[in-house]
Amino acid sequence: MQLKELASQLAVSHILGDGETVVTGIQTDSRKVRPGDLFLCISGLVTDGHQYAAKAVQAGAAALVVEHDVDVEVPKLVVKDSRYAMAVIACHFYGYPSREMKMIGVTGTNGKTTSTYLIDAILSGQGFRTGLMGTIQMKIGSQVTDMERTTLEAVDLQRHLRQMADVGTDYCIMEVSSHALDLGRVKGCRFRTGVFTNLTQDHLDYHGTMERYQAAKGLLFSRLGNEFTGRSDERQFALLNADDPASAEYAKQTAAQVVTYGIDSEADVRAERIEISSKGTRFRCVTFKGTADFQTKLVGKFNVYNSLAAIAAALLEGIELDAVKSSLEAVHAVDGRLEVVDAGQPFLVLVDYAHTPDGLDNALSTVKQFTKGRVLCVFGCGGDRDRTKRPLMGKVTAKYSDYLYVTSDNPRTEDPGQILLDIVPGIEQSGMPAERYELIADRREAIEKAIARATPDDVVLIAGKGHEAYQEIMGVKHDFDDRQVAKEAIRGRFRD
Ligand SMILES: CC(=O)N[C@H]1[C@@H](OP(=O)(O)OP(=O)(O)OC[C@H]2O[C@@H](n3ccc(=O)[nH]c3=O)[C@H](O)[C@@H]2O)O[C@H](CO)[C@@H](O)[C@@H]1O[C@H](C)C(=O)N[C@@H](C)C(=O)N[C@H](CCC(=O)O)C(=O)O
Numbered sequence: 001m002q003l004k005e006l007a008s009q010l011a012v013s014h015i016l017g018d019g020e021t022v023v024t025g026i027q028t029d030s031r032k033v034r035p036g037d038l039f040l041c042i043s044g045l046v047t048d049g050h051q052y053a054a055k056a057v058q059a060g061a062a063a064l065v066v067e068h069d070v071d072v073e074v075p076k077l078v079v080k081d082s083r084y085a086m087a088v089i090a091c092h093f094y095g096y097p098s099r100e101m102k103m104i105g106v107t108g109t110n111g112k113t114t115s116t117y118l119i120d121a122i123l124s125g126q127g128f129r130t131g132l133m134g135t136i137q138m139k140i141g142s143q144v145t146d147m148e149r150t151t152l153e154a155v156d157l158q159r160h161l162r163q164m165a166d167v168g169t170d171y172c173i174m175e176v177s178s179h180a181l182d183l184g185r186v187k188g189c190r191f192r193t194g195v196f197t198n199l200t201q202d203h204l205d206y207h208g209t210m211e212r213y214q215a216a217k218g219l220l221f222s223r224l225g226n227e228f229t230g231r232s233d234e235r236q237f238a239l240l241n242a243d244d245p246a247s248a249e250y251a252k253q254t255a256a257q258v259v260t261y262g263i264d265s266e267a268d269v270r271a272e273r274i275e276i277s278s279k280g281t282r283f284r285c286v287t288f289k290g291t292a293d294f295q296t297k298l299v300g301k302f303n304v305y306n307s308l309a310a311i312a313a314a315l316l317e318g319i320e321l322d323a324v325k326s327s328l329e330a331v332h333a334v335d336g337r338l339e340v341v342d343a344g345q346p347f348l349v350l351v352d353y354a355h356t357p358d359g360l361d362n363a364l365s366t367v368k369q370f371t372k373g374r375v376l377c378v379f380g381c382g383g384d385r386d387r388t389k390r391p392l393m394g395k396v397t398a399k400y401s402d403y404l405y406v407t408s409d410n411p412r413t414e415d416p417g418q419i420l421l422d423i424v425p426g427i428e429q430s431g432m433p434a435e436r437y438e439l440i441a442d443r444r445e446a447i448e449k450a451i452a453r454a455t456p457d458d459v460v461l462i463a464g465k466g467h468e469a470y471q472e473i474m475g476v477k478h479d480f481d482d483r484q485v486a487k488e489a490i491r492g493r494f495r496d
């Protein structure tokens, strides 16, 4: 595509050099530039992409997008805001793929990955071709790849959406993180449905306050439904959790049709008579398309919310309640979410991805409900992330656990020992005596100790890393999988 065609998408911009220069790809990271690419210089939070313009050109960049002139001899498109230009250019370059599929975006502090998996299971169960994008994986046609980010930057997002559209995808179901909304990664995407799971504390390192965090998530809804076309297949929906106070604000902001789900409040899709066991959950679901009794393999009240979101999203696509029920009931636990680790031991070991105070409250209160013996919890807090959530996570784990093994969870560039110390005030506040918790920076050792202490009827919950297969220390990712390590610890203990 010619540089001048991309320039024509931006009202206030100008070209320095030959506008007929052809670019064959788009890139925002100089280290990934290939010959013929257009390199966009983004002024980021850590560094300024303009500094890497020369490197990008050395690697073969045919042209640049810049906010100011740089001393490099290739044609340049000068824009006001290169992050905004990135979304506009990416959408145009890849031919607006989100218009060729029905996009379902899920935002919220917890439950995004789980809800997207459930929606995917129901829609694909009906024979629709689905694509999935989120924390664990990206699925395009039959190809599945692991992900490093929850929501991709606009250039990567649009490129993959193009691939999804090209393989004939009917529905793209994707997680939309608050970082993505705030940084404009999904600008230009046309969503059919925006789903809100819940809002509780996380990411205050980035957003600063809960108000700003709430507002970032609100962008998914405030951009939804502004155009009424009269066509039912072009209707847009804001699917909101009636039990979460933030929903009222999102309902006001959106022009889309608001549909609610919930348990405690009046809602369009509501669960009643909830019965939770360690094997699954039963509930009656009263909807605008009838009533049905569900028996799912997913454990916990929080998973009833995730199920309701998925049921409502599917009903809005015209799927019959019976069909929704049979697909949902067939779903097993999502990878690393209350996943059972079984190496023949006489007690239950679960690996879960709870890494926020509310996530831990949900996971642990659920476990507590069906534990006859003691709850032994292994957990930590991520480095280079919201520090204020650390004592809160300490407090909530202490509330539900009989023994706590406080350990590392991706210390990243921080001192692991200091992160543990940041957690302790919350444990102390809960009144847990010192002999019932240990600080063990080495996660393997912490898991081994918890497994060594467990007796029949106890439950060991290893929280925070779920599906992750690494432990990031000082910027280096070391192989580490809680499920594998737990199995090794069990085998070590029960070896004859
Ligand atoms: C806060 C945040 O999301 N920051 C992202 C953002 O960083 P930034 O704008 O500050 O960029 P920067 O690092 O200053 O770099 C500026 C520019 O220089 C470029 N550069 C940099 C170095 C170089 O050698 N060459 C080069 O070209 C970069 O590619 C970038 O375009 O853009 C970068 C490039 O795309 C991302 O790598 C970076 O993700 C950081 C590392 C990150 O950790 N993000 C996490 C918090 C995140 O996004 N998490 C959410 C999930 C949250 C949830 O679970 O709810 C997610 O969606 O994954």
Ligand SMILES: Nc1ncnc2c1ncn2[C@@H]1O[C@H](COP(=O)(O)OP(=O)(O)OP(=O)(O)O)[C@@H](O)[C@H]1O
Residues within 6 Å of the ligand: 108, 109, 110, 111, 112, 113, 114, 115, 135, 150, 175, 197, 198, 302, 303, 305, 306, 336, 337, 338, 352, 353, 354, 355, 358, 359, 360, 362, 363, 466
């Ligand atoms: N609806 C929910 N409400 C509260 N907690 C939940 C909910 N669903 C899941 N959780 C808890 O949060 C953890 C993470 O769930 P999930 O991966 O689905 O969330 P997510 O929003 O995708 O997280 P991330 O922001 O890291 O992508 C689970 O392991 C569980 O402990």
Ligand SMILES: N[C@H](CCC[C@H](N)C(=O)O)C(=O)O
Residues within 6 Å of the ligand: 150, 355, 381, 382, 383, 385, 409, 410, 464, 465, 468
């Ligand atoms: N998407 C979340 C995941 C946190 C997972 C936890 N294991 C950690 O590293 O803190 C984040 O980037 O904050």
Ligand SMILES: [Mg+2]
Residues within 6 Å of the ligand: 112, 113, 114, 134, 135, 136, 150, 175
């Ligand atoms: Mg996720």
